[in-house]
Amino acid sequence: MLVPVGSSDPGTARVAGRRPELAVAVSSHFADLERIVGAELLERCRARVQSIVAGTPEAPAADGADTDVVRACLALTEQFCFSAQWVTDDQIDSVLRYLEPGRLFALIVAVSLAERWYRLTAFLDGTSVSR
Amino acid sequence: MKTTPKLPIPPGLLTPQGTPDPYQAFDPQIARGRNRLTSLTRASGALDPVTSELVRLRNAYLQGCNT
Numbered sequence: 001m002l003v004p005v006g007s008s009d010p011g012t013a014r015v016a017g018r019r020p021e022l023a024v025a026v027s028s029h030f031a032d033l034e035r036i037v038g039a040e041l042l043e044r045c046r047a048r049v050q051s052i053v054a055g056t057p058e059a060p061a062a063d064g065a066d067t068d069v070v071r072a073c074l075a076l077t078e079q080f081c082f083s084a085q086w087v088t089d090d091q092i093d094s095v096l097r098y099l100e101p102g103r104l105f106a107l108i109v110a111v112s113l114a115e116r117w118y119r120l121t122a123f124l125d126g127t128s129v130s131r
Numbered sequence: 132m133k134t135t136p137k138l139p140i141p142p143g144l145l146t147p148q149g150t151p152d153p154y155q156a157f158d159p160q161i162a163r164g165r166n167r168l169t170s171l172t173r174a175s176g177a178l179d180p181v182t183s184e185l186v187r188l189r190n191a192y193l194q195g196c197n198t
Contacts (some may be wrong), residue, residue, distance in 0.1 A: 022171050029164030036158060085195050092137045101138055105157040108138075109165070 002046060002114055003027040011121030026117055033113070036106035037099075044070055045077045045107065046114050052081045053118040069098035077111050084112075 003023050007013060016023040034042050044061065051058035066074070072094040079087050095104050141156040154162035178186070 025167050025171055029168060032160050032164050089137055102157045105138060105153060106161060109161055
């Protein structure tokens with residue numbers, strides 16, 4: 001879930017308070033993408049995005065070692081967050097071995113959405129602007 | 132400049148500008164969600180037009196978009 005209901009995160013609370021319709025639209029859009037990509041796989045990628053943007057360690061995978069598809073998707077997620085322009089053909093091909101193009105497209109849209117959401121809420125968390 | 136998409140876009144669906152529309156082509160549900168977000172952010176009126184354009188131009192520059 002990208003936008004937890006009743007989140008105590010100050011940035012999330014600010015968006016939800018000032019633009020509730022935007023928080024709902026982001027959450028709904030991400031939920032649609034989750035249905036296409038697959039909840040477990042997208043959750044790992046969402047957590048990686050959050051970790052990169054926040055600069056905090058990521059909780060280890062609950063079920064031990066990552067599968068090849070998870071590793072490929074996490075590598076693409078990391079590259080996208082650090083520099084989307086420099087995502088390589090190899091990184092795309094690595095994911096296409098496991099996901100059909102429609103799922104990969106949805107994954108990229110979801111990663112992009114998560115990155116923008118976490119950057120926005122982190123920014124708002126670090127400001128004192130209240131109006 | 133002609134570029135080849137890393138991900139092949141299903142043919143047939145174009146934007147109003149005549150370019151391939153991957154959002155509609157891959158899944159109209161994705162396009163609907165994206166359009167909803169775009170309408171909520173772009174038309175909010177929270178930013179003045181000059182600041183909006185400066186942000187748009189900087190974003191285009193950072194993404195290597197020359198159009």
